[in-house]
Amino acid sequence: MTRGAGFFRPYMAFSARRPTSRVDGDATARFRQTMLPHMDAAYNFARYLARDPVAAEDIVQEAFLSAFRSFGGWRGEGAKAWLLAIVKHVFLDWVRAHREGTQTSESEDLTPDPDTPESLLLQANETAMLRQTIAGLPEPFRETLVLRELEDLSYKENAVITAVPIGTVMSRLARAREMLSVLLLPDAEIQRKAQS
Amino acid sequence: MTGCADKAMLLHALIDSELDAVNSVAIEAHLKTCAGCAAELRRLEQLRDLMTPNVRYTAPPSLHDKIVMGLTEAIMPTPKPQRRLAPWVAGGGLTALAASLLLLVMMPQLSATHLEDQVIDDHVRSLLANHLIDVATSDRHVVKPWFNGKIDFAPPVVDLADQGFPLAGGRLDYLDGKVVPALVYHRRAHSINVFVRPAHDMASPGNVATRRNGYSIVRWSHHGLECWAVSDIDLDELKMFRRDFEARIT
Numbered sequence: 449m450t451r452g453a454g455f456f457r458p459y460m461a462f463s464a465r466r467p468t469s470r471v472d473g474d475a476t477a478r479f480r481q482t483m484l485p486h487m488d489a490a491y492n493f494a495r496y497l498a499r500d501p502v503a504a505e506d507i508v509q510e511a512f513l514s515a516f517r518s519f520g521g522w523r524g525e526g527a528k529a530w531l532l533a534i535v536k537h538v539f540l541d542w543v544r545a546h547r548e549g550t551q552t553s554e555s556e557d558l559t560p561d562p563d564t565p566e567s568l569l570l571q572a573n574e575t576a577m578l579r580q581t582i583a584g585l586p587e588p589f590r591e592t593l594v595l596r597e598l599e600d601l602s603y604k605e606n607a608v609i610t611a612v613p614i615g616t617v618m619s620r621l622a623r624a625r626e627m628l629s630v631l632l633l634p635d636a637e638i639q640r641k642a643q644s
Numbered sequence: 645m646t647g648c649a650d651k652a653m654l655l656h657a658l659i660d661s662e663l664d665a666v667n668s669v670a671i672e673a674h675l676k677t678c679a680g681c682a683a684e685l686r687r688l689e690q691l692r693d694l695m696t697p698n699v700r701y702t703a704p705p706s707l708h709d710k711i712v713m714g715l716t717e718a719i720m721p722t723p724k725p726q727r728r729l730a731p732w733v734a735g736g737g738l739t740a741l742a743a744s745l746l747l748l749v750m751m752p753q754l755s756a757t758h759l760e761d762q763v764i765d766d767h768v769r770s771l772l773a774n775h776l777i778d779v780a781t782s783d784r785h786v787v788k789p790w791f792n793g794k795i796d797f798a799p800p801v802v803d804l805a806d807q808g809f810p811l812a813g814g815r816l817d818y819l820d821g822k823v824v825p826a827l828v829y830h831r832r833a834h835s836i837n838v839f840v841r842p843a844h845d846m847a848s849p850g851n852v853a854t855r856r857n858g859y860s861i862v863r864w865s866h867h868g869l870e871c872w873a874v875s876d877i878d879l880d881e882l883k884m885f886r887r888d889f890e891a892r893i894t
Contacts (some may be wrong), residue, residue, distance in 0.1 A: 621660075
C-alpha cells in the first residue's frame with residue numbers, strides 16, 4: 449500500500465489503521481483456528497498442575513494471552529505442545545507468586561494414601577476417584593502422566609514441555625504408572641505380594 | 645514389578661507406540677516366552693483402560709468467553725483518529741484546509757465503507773470460526789441480561805420468530821475497535837448478525853442498505869443506537885428484517 453500524498457492525505461490518515469487491523473485480523477483468525485481448539489488441553493493440564501479450578505482458569509487465560517503475544521515465534525507445528533509449554537511457564541510463575549504468600553499443602557499429597565482408593569472405588573463417581581488419585585501423585589510424575597495419558601503427547605513433546613531429557617520422561621512415566629497401578633489395580637498388589 | 649527389570653521401559657514404550665520396528669519385534673518375541681513381562685503388560689493395559697476421556701477436565705464455557713474477550717482487547721486498542729488529525733490540521737496551509745473540508749464531506753462514506761468491510765469480516769469470521777453464538781437461546785429475556793456488565797449500554801433484543809426471523813442468541817464481537825454485542829437471528833438456513841453500538845460518532849454514516857461481496861448490509865439508527873445487520877440473504881429480505889426489528893422495539 450503506497451502512502452498517498454497531498455490531496456488524498458485525509459483519506460490515508462483516516463484509514464491508516466486499516467492495514468494493521470487486517471494483518472492483526474489474519475493473525476487473530478489463525479490464532480483462533482490453531483490454538484483455541486486446545487483450550488481443553490490447556491485447562492486440563494493447568495488443572496492437574498495447580499489442583500485448583502480457579503487458579504487453572506487464571507493460568508489458562510494468562511497462557512493464551514502470552515501465546516498470542518509470542519504467536520509469531522510458533523513454527524507452525526505441534527500447536528498443542530507449544531501451547532502447553534506456555535501453560536507450564538505460567539504455572540511456574542504462579543507457583544513462585546504463591547509460594548511467598550500462602551503455604552501450599554503439597555507435602556500432604558506427596559505420598560498417596562493406599563487406603564483411600566479402595567474405599568473410594570465404592571463410590572458411584574469413579575471419575576472423581578481417578579482424578580483424585582492422579583492429583584495425589586507428586587508433581588513431576590503427575591505432569592508427565594497427564595501429558596502422556598490424557599493429552600496423548602509423545603515422549604519427545606512431553607520432554608520439551610517438562611524441560612527434561614526423554615530418558616527422564618520415560619522413568620517418570622514408569623514410576624507414575626507403578627504408583628497408579630498399586631492404587632488403582634487391587635489385584636496387582638496381591639500378585640506382587642504373592643510373588644515376592 | 646513382575647517382569648524383567650531390563651524390559652520394563654520397553655513395555656511402556658510399546659503401549660505408548662514409541663518403539664521402532666526392530667525393538668517392537670524383539671519385545672513381542674520376548675513377551676511370548678516371558679509370563680512375568682506378559683503379566684506386566686496386561687497390568688499396563690488395564691491401567692490404560694482406566695484413563696478414559698472423562699478423567700480429563702474440560703474448560704468451562706465462561707473461560708472460553710474470557711479468553712476470546714482478552715484476545716480482542718489485546719489486539720484492538722481503542723483507536724484515536726482525532727489525535728491523528730490534530731497535528732495534521734495544525735500543519736495549516738490551504739491544501740490542508742481544502743483537504744480537511746474534503747475529509748468532512750467524504751468521511752461518512754469512507755467510514756461507511758470501512759465499517760461495511762468490518763461488519764462483513766465479523767459476520768464471516770463468526771461463521772468460519774464456529775463462534776456464532778456465546779449465549780444460545782431464543783429467549784430474549786436471557787439474551788438481554790447476558791450482555792449486562794459486558795458492555796456499557798443495553799442493546800435492544802426482540803424476538804421475531806413470528807415474522808420468520810427467530811432469535812438464535814447473542815455474542816460479543818468487535819467493531820471499529822470496540823467490543824459490541826452481536827445478536828444472531830436465523831432466516832431459514834441463513835444467519836443474520838446484528839451489531840449494535842452507541843451512535844454518538846460524528847462520522848456515523850446515514851442509513852445504509854447495500855450489497856457487498858455477496859452480502860447484504862443494512863444500517864439504521866434508533867434511539868441513539870446504531871444497528872448493522874449483515875447476512876447472505878436478499879437485500880430486500882434484510883430490509884424487511886430491519887422493518888420488523890424497528891417495529892418491534894417501538
